Amino acid sequence: MTKTAVRTLSQTKTIKSNISAKKAASILADYRLACESREASLLGRKEVFMGKAKFGIFGDGKELAQIAMAKVFRPGDFRSGYYRDQTFMFAIGELTLQQYFAQLYAHPDVNADPASAGRLMNGHYATRMIDENGALKELSKSKNSSADISPTAAQMPRLVGLGYASKLFRENKELRKFRNLSENGNEVAFGTIGNASTSEGMFFEAINAAGVLQIPMLMSVWDDEYGISVPKEYHTTKGSISKILAGFQRTDTEKGFEILIVNGWNYTALLETYETAARICREEHVPVLLHVNEMTQPQGHSTSGSHERYKSKDRLNWEAEYDCIRKMREWIIEQEISSPDELIALEKEAKTTAKTAKDAAWKAFNEGIHNDQKNLDRILENASASHSAIAGIREELNKTINPLRFDAVKAAKKASRLLIGSDDPVRRELSDWIELTANENMERYSSHLYSQSEWSALKVQTVSPLYSDNSSLLDGREILQACFDAALQRDPLILAFGEDVGRIGDVNQGFAGLQQKYGELRVTDTGIRECTIIGQGIGAALRGLRPIAEIQYLDYFLYALQTLSDDLACLQYRTKGGQKAPLIIRTRGHRLEGVWHAGSPIGMILHSLRGIYVIVPRDMTQAAGFYNTMLRSDDPALIIECLNGYRLKERMPDNIGEFTVPLGIPEILREGSDVTIVTYGSMCRIIIEAAEELSAVGISCEVIDAQTLLPFDIHHSILESVRKTNRVVFADEDVPGGASAFMMQKVLEEQGAYAFLDSRPMTITGKEHRPAYASDGDYFSKPNPEEVFDKIYQMMRESDPHRFHKLY
Numbered sequence: 001m002t003k004t005a006v007r008t009l010s011q012t013k014t015i016k017s018n019i020s021a022k023k024a025a026s027i028l029a030d031y032r033l034a035c036e037s038r039e040a041s042l043l044g045r046k047e048v049f050m051g052k053a054k055f056g057i058f059g060d061g062k063e064l065a066q067i068a069m070a071k072v073f074r075p076g077d078f079r080s081g082y083y084r085d086q087t088f089m090f091a092i093g094e095l096t097l098q099q100y101f102a103q104l105y106a107h108p109d110v111n112a113d114p115a116s117a118g119r120l121m122n123g124h125y126a127t128r129m130i131d132e133n134g135a136l137k138e139l140s141k142s143k144n145s146s147a148d149i150s151p152t153a154a155q156m157p158r159l160v161g162l163g164y165a166s167k168l169f170r171e172n173k174e175l176r177k178f179r180n181l182s183e184n185g186n187e188v189a190f191g192t193i194g195n196a197s198t199s200e201g202m203f204f205e206a207i208n209a210a211g212v213l214q215i216p217m218l219m220s221v222w223d224d225e226y227g228i229s230v231p232k233e234y235h236t237t238k239g240s241i242s243k244i245l246a247g248f249q250r251t252d253t254e255k256g257f258e259i260l261i262v263n264g265w266n267y268t269a270l271l272e273t274y275e276t277a278a279r280i281c282r283e284e285h286v287p288v289l290l291h292v293n294e295m296t297q298p299q300g301h302s303t304s305g306s307h308e309r310y311k312s313k314d315r316l317n318w319e320a321e322y323d324c325i326r327k328m329r330e331w332i333i334e335q336e337i338s339s340p341d342e343l344i345a346l347e348k349e350a351k352t353t354a355k356t357a358k359d360a361a362w363k364a365f366n367e368g369i370h371n372d373q374k375n376l377d378r379i380l381e382n383a384s385a386s387h388s389a390i391a392g393i394r395e396e397l398n399k400t401i402n403p404l405r406f407d408a409v410k411a412a413k414k415a416s417r418l419l420i421g422s423d424d425p426v427r428r429e430l431s432d433w434i435e436l437t438a439n440e441n442m443e444r445y446s447s448h449l450y451s452q453s454e455w456s457a458l459k460v461q462t463v464s465p466l467y468s469d470n471s472s473l474l475d476g477r478e479i480l481q482a483c484f485d486a487a488l489q490r491d492p493l494i495l496a497f498g499e500d501v502g503r504i505g506d507v508n509q510g511f512a513g514l515q516q517k518y519g520e521l522r523v524t525d526t527g528i529r530e531c532t533i534i535g536q537g538i539g540a541a542l543r544g545l546r547p548i549a550e551i552q553y554l555d556y557f558l559y560a561l562q563t564l565s566d567d568l569a570c571l572q573y574r575t576k577g578g579q580k581a582p583l584i585i586r587t588r589g590h591r592l593e594g595v596w597h598a599g600s601p602i603g604m605i606l607h608s609l610r611g612i613y614v615i616v617p618r619d620m621t622q623a624a625g626f627y628n629t630m631l632r633s634d635d636p637a638l639i640i641e642c643l644n645g646y647r648l649k650e651r652m653p654d655n656i657g658e659f660t661v662p663l664g665i666p667e668i669l670r671e672g673s674d675v676t677i678v679t680y681g682s683m684c685r686i687i688i689e690a691a692e693e694l695s696a697v698g699i700s701c702e703v704i705d706a707q708t709l710l711p712f713d714i715h716h717s718i719l720e721s722v723r724k725t726n727r728v729v730f731a732d733e734d735v736p737g738g739a740s741a742f743m744m745q746k747v748l749e750e751q752g753a754y755a756f757l758d759s760r761p762m763t764i765t766g767k768e769h770r771p772a773y774a775s776d777g778d779y780f781s782k783p784n785p786e787e788v789f790d791k792i793y794q795m796m797r798e799s800d801p802h803r804f805h806k807l808y
């Protein structure tokens with residue numbers, strides 16, 4: 001076959017004459033699955049309209065392509081897809097009809113909804129890749145689906161990483177022994193996306209990255225010509241993604257993609273096309289784009305509306321005629337594989353199967369709620385005789401149709417309020433029920449933001465740095481380089497990549513010489529594509545590798561933020577501990593100069609990345625200790641190095657690859673008795689300088705380096721300092737109300753330090769605008785030692801004007 005043109009494989013073939021009984025059975029099994037899946041979609045929509053579920057989005061119209069895709073999906077393979085893929089998940093045996101409905105109802109039990117334990121809308125698929133202890137399962141033996149998210153095209157960055165891992169497992173001989181993770185990199189990363197979502201920037205970025213990396217990524221575009229109500233002309237130049245990506249087609253002389261086109265209603269062509277696509281991907285490690293055209297949406301986009309509002313009569317008629325199940329049915333009859341009567345019977349069975357599963361899911365969903373409510377009902381019943389108002393509350397609760405958990409909680413709390421001040425023992429019983437239920441619901445709805453396994457970053461053993469008389473004084477960058485060298489030496493699963501990380505060992509030379517030492521697969525340059533650098537890391541980490549993905553400067557972090565926030569930060573949470581990606585994101589920030597080289601939007605990070613630890617080491621020794629900690633844990637972390645610290649001198653610990661710094665433990669850099677100053681990162685040096693000046697006028701500052709912002713001071717040590725000084729200042733380079741406000745909330749509200757304050761708490765921050773350029777721009781935009789001095793002096797003057805006279 002020529003490699004120069006986009007290809008359309010053969011259209012429906014006649015197999016009437018030579019079809020075997022076995023083949024016929026397999027075709028009918030496929031047809032049955034398609035019918036069951038369709039029934040699930042139809043029933044799902046009804047459940048929403050009956051008020052039993054809140055929202056529904058279904059895979060009808062996409063069934064046959066997904067069955068074809070499932071046939072070539074092998075153990076060890078990975079999917080990164082979107083909400084239309086129910087039929088695929090059924091076909092690979094990783095979703096039952098009952099689980100499908102359990103998710104529709106938001107059943108908060110991992111056994112009922114293994115993908116999300118009721119935490120996500122329906123249509124978000126995932127397999128459980130880690131066991132109940134948090135250990136990775138044998139991923140090379142299971143069929144794996146990475147956990148779906150809702151933002152369109154947001155599955156793309158991660159897909160790059162899933163494919164990239166296969167390349168590493170195949171090409172890096174040191175990884176051969178990890179057969180629990182990969183069989184020689186034979187695994188294909190299957191992506192799915194809707195036609196309209198290909199308009200997103202990250203789709204194009206990911207396609208380009210996959211072409212550059214030459215990874216086994218099989219990208220299917222489900223093309224139904226619409227994105228909700230908006231037709232293809234508004235989404236895609238020339239209305240066709242395969243047409244505009246034709247330039248990616250590989251040729252005999254140039255690497256690229258294989259691009260294949262097939263219609264979504266053509267069963268045999270789909271089977272054949274997927275066979276070809278998977279073979280190319282798996283054997284040759286060449287990415288394939290498979291454009292599946294002429295798909296339909298029999299029920300429209302979702303339960304939010306009906307497509308009759310925006311599709312023409314002609315389009316609706318066409319969709320009815322080209323419905324893939326109808327087309328397959330016609331073909332089965334035409335090929336005499338089965339008779340219309342037999343098919344009617346099969347279709348009836350499919351209806352019953354789907355309905356039975358739906359009923360079972362609904363029953364199980366309600367049973368859990370009912371059991372909780374039963375215990376409360378007993379308490380309310382006991383109280384009813386003596387409290388008629390409680391009898392009313394009970395009656396009201398029992399009358400509620402399809403009650404949810406919150407109905408019982410509301411009733412219990414209402415009843416409790418009626419007993420305020422009473423010594424009736426029912427009050428105690430109600431309180432106990434409320435507390436128990438709150439704990440259970442905490443576990444149901446709020447567990448697993450971070451790892452809860454034995455490898456949690458918070459459980460890594462602390463090992464102090466060791467120094468000897470001849471410990472050398474080196475540039476900060478050399479400390480980091482030695483740490484990375486030791487890590488790469490210690491663990492073949494560790495790798496690092498990013499812009500300029502490979503050949504020159506990053507722009508500040510933390511990896512200097514390490515590509516030469518460990519090879520291009522361990523220390524690697526990438527294109528300028530922050531979002532897919534992160535995706536490359538997420539996918540690789542999901543597959544058991546230990547990537548350090550570098551974002552060159554914190555100022556360019558915004559390109560990566562969406563993927564970090566929507567995908568990585570909530571991964572453990574949204575799967576309730578079913579998946580983990582212990583990715584380390586390395587970047588550098590704080591203190592350089594100018595609008596795009598200043599690096600301090602820490603509030604933005606803290607507000608969007610709960611679920612990722614945020615570490616802000618003040619120097620490179622602390623940074624090395626944090627890398628060592630995180631590389632021994634299974635949590636993801638962002639480590640922000642100080643841009644101006646690479647050439648400052650530090651002493652090299654003798655155990656550079658071994659010592660660890662614990663998370664959430666602030667360090668007192670200078671003891672004092674008048675005011676506690678909480679800061680982090682590069683500001684530590686500025687605050688210390690100011691503290692020295694302040695001590696000359698008799699003000700004693702206690703300077704505390706928070707070290708990590710997520711988690712923040714887990715043992716409340718700052719409270720102890722404030723108890724002593726009775727004054728507190730939070731200082732950083734972020735905007736007013738940014739990370740300083742975060743720290744203030746933690747210390748004053750959470751730790752309760754407000755009770756010990758003699759002065760108004762204060763924040764010292766950068767200006768609201770981005771920092772101006774050059775040294776003066778920096779000085780007047782960000783906190784400087786003089787400003788810190790003045791503000792703290794003024795604070796002291798307010799409390800003791802006789803001792804501290806007017807400054808200016």
Ligand SMILES: Cc1ncc(C[n+]2csc(CCOP(=O)(O)OP(=O)(O)O)c2C)c(N)n1
Nearest residue numbers: 084150151152194195196197224226227228
């Ligand atoms: C970033 C983002 N923008 C908007 C939405 C809302 N939305 C959900 S699905 C969808 C249309 C997607 O169409 P397409 O990719 O063609 O997939 P289809 O539903 O047609 O299979 C939109 C706009 C979203 N989920 N994410």
Ligand SMILES: [Mg+2]
Nearest residue numbers: 194195226227
């Ligand atoms: Mg579409």
